[in-house]
Amino acid sequence: MTMFAAILACGLFLWTGAAAAQQGGGMMASVEYEAPAPVAMSSPVDPGEYMVGPGDILWLSAEGGLPTGFFPAGGASVIYLQVMPDGSVVIPFVGGVQAGGLTLEQASDNVVAAVSSRCRGVRPEAGLAGVRVSRIPVTGEVLNPGIVNVAGTNRLSDAINSAGGLGPGASLTRVEIRHQSGDCTVVDFSRFRLDGDMSCNPLLAPGDMIHVPPATAFVEVSGAVFARGPFPLDRAESGSWIEGSRTVMEYLEGETVAQCIARAGGIAPWAVPDSVYIERRSDDGSLVRLPAGAHPSRMTLLPGDRVICPGSTNSIAVTGFVQAPGVFPWVAGSDAWYYIALAGGLTNEGSRSGVSVTLPGGEEDDPDEAGPLPPGSVIEVPRKILVWWQDYLAVLTGVAGVIIAYKSIF
Numbered sequence: 001m002t003m004f005a006a007i008l009a010c011g012l013f014l015w016t017g018a019a020a021a022q023q024g025g026g027m028m029a030s031v032e033y034e035a036p037a038p039v040a041m042s043s044p045v046d047p048g049e050y051m052v053g054p055g056d057i058l059w060l061s062a063e064g065g066l067p068t069g070f071f072p073a074g075g076a077s078v079i080y081l082q083v084m085p086d087g088s089v090v091i092p093f094v095g096g097v098q099a100g101g102l103t104l105e106q107a108s109d110n111v112v113a114a115v116s117s118r119c120r121g122v123r124p125e126a127g128l129a130g131v132r133v134s135r136i137p138v139t140g141e142v143l144n145p146g147i148v149n150v151a152g153t154n155r156l157s158d159a160i161n162s163a164g165g166l167g168p169g170a171s172l173t174r175v176e177i178r179h180q181s182g183d184c185t186v187v188d189f190s191r192f193r194l195d196g197d198m199s200c201n202p203l204l205a206p207g208d209m210i211h212v213p214p215a216t217a218f219v220e221v222s223g224a225v226f227a228r229g230p231f232p233l234d235r236a237e238s239g240s241w242i243e244g245s246r247t248v249m250e251y252l253e254g255e256t257v258a259q260c261i262a263r264a265g266g267i268a269p270w271a272v273p274d275s276v277y278i279e280r281r282s283d284d285g286s287l288v289r290l291p292a293g294a295h296p297s298r299m300t301l302l303p304g305d306r307v308i309c310p311g312s313t314n315s316i317a318v319t320g321f322v323q324a325p326g327v328f329p330w331v332a333g334s335d336a337w338y339y340i341a342l343a344g345g346l347t348n349e350g351s352r353s354g355v356s357v358t359l360p361g362g363e364e365d366d367p368d369e370a371g372p373l374p375p376g377s378v379i380e381v382p383r384k385i386l387v388w389w390q391d392y393l394a395v396l397t398g399v400a401g402v403i404i405a406y407k408s409i410f
Contacts, residue, residue, distance in 0.1 A: 036080065036130030041153045045128055047105040053206030054100055055132025056083045056152055060091070060111060062124045080129050081111070094118050100206065104128050136204065138163040140212035141170035155201045156187060159210055171215040171250055180207025190252060194263060217251035219301055221264040223309035224271030224360070224376065245360070251303045258296035260307055269319075270311045270327075270360070270376040279306040311360070311376050318343040320381035321350035330375040336367035339379055346381060354382040 036057045052058075061078040081089040087100020089111065097114045099107035104127070111126040131152030136159065139145045143164030150159050156177065160166060172190035179185065185202070192201040204210075221227070227245030247264050257276065261267055274293040281304060282288050292299045292307070301307070314330040316339045323344025331338065336357050346352060357365045360376035367379070 041131075045104065045153060047108065047127075048103055049203060050104040050128065050152070051203070051205040052083060052087075052099050052102055052104055052107040052128075053132055053134070053152065054083050054085045054087060055134060056099075056128065057081065057130035058083070058089060058099065058107065058111060058126055059129035060115065060124060060126050062115075062122050083132070091115060132206075134206065136208055136210065138210045138212075140210075141167035141214050142212055143167055150204055153203070155198075155203055156189065156210065157192065157201050159204060160189075160212070163210075166212065168248075169214045171213050173250065173252060174213055176211040176213065177202070177204070178209040178211060179205060190250075194259075215250035217303035218248050219251050219255075219260060219303070220246065220248050220306040221260060221309070222246035222306065224268040224311035225261060225309050226265035226268055251301065251305075255301055256297050257292045257299045257301065257307055260301055261296070261309065264307075267309055268311065268360070268376070269317050269358075269378045270315065271309050272311065273309075275310045277308050279308060280304070314375045316373060316375070317378045318381070319378065321347045321383050322381050323347060330373075333372045335372055336370060336377075336379050339373070340381065349383045350381045351384040354384075356380050356382075 058081045059078050060081055081091060081099075083089055083099050084096075087098060088096040089099050090096050091111065091114060094114050097110050099110060102110070108126040112124050115124040116122065133149055133151050135147045136150055137145075137147050138159055142160060143166075145163060148159055148162035150162065156175065160175075166172070172193060173188045175187045175189045177185045177187060187202065188200050190200075191197040222245065225245055225247075227247035245265075249260070249263060252260075252263075255263075257278065261276075267273060272293075273296075276291075276293040276296055278290040278292050278299070278301070280288050280290060280302060290299075315327045316330050317327050318339050319325050322340060323346075325343060328339055328342045336355065340346065340355070355367045356379075357367050357370045357373065358378040358380070359365060359370070360374055370377075373379075
């Protein structure tokens with residue numbers, strides 16, 4: 001009788017397992033036994049921040065291995081559970097467990113609790129093994145609005161870059177992330193662009209939509225700056241000096257003159273910082289010029305302001321390993337080598353092959369191809385790449401000179 005009962009129990013267990021495996025044809029569909037392909041990530045996943053969604057893959061394991069007979073692999077050390085389109089993962093002989101729409105921490109706790117309730121004495125663990133790749137819409141002021149592919153670990157900046165980047169009239173301070181729940185998060189994306197604030201470059205959750213609205217107020221920066229703002233304009237001339245570059249950017253409330261110039265790309269070497277000024281429209285419509293060079297970090301801007309960074313008049317700067325670095329008068333039709341000669345020529349350490357020319361607009365050019373240089377250009381002569389014995393020889397020569405001078409005195 002005892003033998004018969006044991007055989008009957010064994011047969012019932014096997015029949016129950018087979019029935020469970022056939023139920024709906026999807027019971028086992030979310031179980032995988034090969035590790036998913038790795039996905040590039042900018043930082044480790046925060047279990048309290050990452051939102052699990054369809055396509056993610058969770059891992060499930062237990063100390064000493066998973067119980068034999070309880071899982072299809074029979075004592076496997078780890079199995080992988082794919083999150084289904086409805087947000088659930090299907091665990092063999094346990095059933096569906098909700099994971100989608102929860103943080104990774106919450107989803108892992110759900111899986112662990114479900115397994116623990118069915119298998120006494122086992123201490124399971126769960127986590128994220130692979131991230132989803134989904135498609136989300138990016139609309140508004142981007143260069144290529146449409147549907148883009150994003151991985152589960154991608155952030156707002158990744159989606160915007162996939163859509164071609166921000167358009168010239170984009171508002172960085174009011175980027176909208178519209179969630180599947182109907183809520184909308186407004187992000188000051190400029191804080192990430194300027195300061196690297198990751199809280200302003202959040203992870204994207206399943207079902208998110210991104211909309212970049214147009215900016216409503218602008219400021220302009222022109223003159224001796226490297227205009228790398230979102231809306232660079234053509235180079236122009238004003239009076240006797242080259243105005244250089246111009247860019248129009250979104251107005252940021254409370255931004256100072258110095259911060260605005262830095263956001264535009266930075267001040268150029270040929271600029272005259274003490275002469276920076278603001279052109280502002282007064283209440284009666286007249287144009288007022290406000291000096292800002294003395295306190296650029298304290299003077300704040302208003303919508304519609306134009307920041308002017310004057311450049312040095314008719315000059316060329318020569319820097320680096322030349323005999324007499326400095327600023328020299330511009331001579332029409334002269335090339336880079338003419339100004340290097342004015343600076344006394346290359347030093348012994350100067351590299352002729354590495355000389356570069358930065359034009360007033362910020363573009364770099366080869367000295368042999370640039371031809372006659374415009375006013376405001378900067379010539380840089382780098383140091384030669386010396387072999388190790390030349391560096392040591394230079395040091396020893398200097399030390400020897402000091403010793404000889406010391407002995408000659410004493």
